Structures are given as structure tokens and as C-alpha cells.
Amino acid sequence: MWYNQTMNKEFLKEVGKFILDLTKVIFAIAIITPLVKDGGFHMAPIAFGTVTAIFGMYILKKGVEDE
Secondary structure: OOOHHHEEEEEEEHHHHHHHHHHHHHHHHHHHHHHHOOOOOOHHHHHHHHHHHHHHEEEHHHHHOOO
16 A cells, blocks of 8 residues: 555656656747747747646645655
């Protein structure tokens, strides 16, 4: 039983870290693409990046709880 809980916590931590890494890529693309294309900044990719950052932090927090 304790092994399953430990594995679940580790899995949640790793998924949270992955989502935060994905967020970094989203923000990089959202910022760099308009600079290269000489276009305007759009709020949709930044909002999506913010949502994924919040979700990633929530999942990471769930994995770190009770350690």
C-alpha cells in the first residue's frame, strides 16, 4: 500500500514538472514568434501558457504534499 502511494506521489511530481517544462516552451513560442514574424502579440498563447503553468503547479503541489 505505501509503495503505491509513493509511486503515485512521484508520478504526480514528474507530471507537474513536465507540464511546467511545456509551459516554458509555450511562453517561448508565444514571445519569439511575433518578434520573428514582425507581428503583434496575441493574448491566447499567453493565456494558455498561464493556464498550463497554474495546472502544472497544482499537480506538482499534489505530488509534494505530505512528504
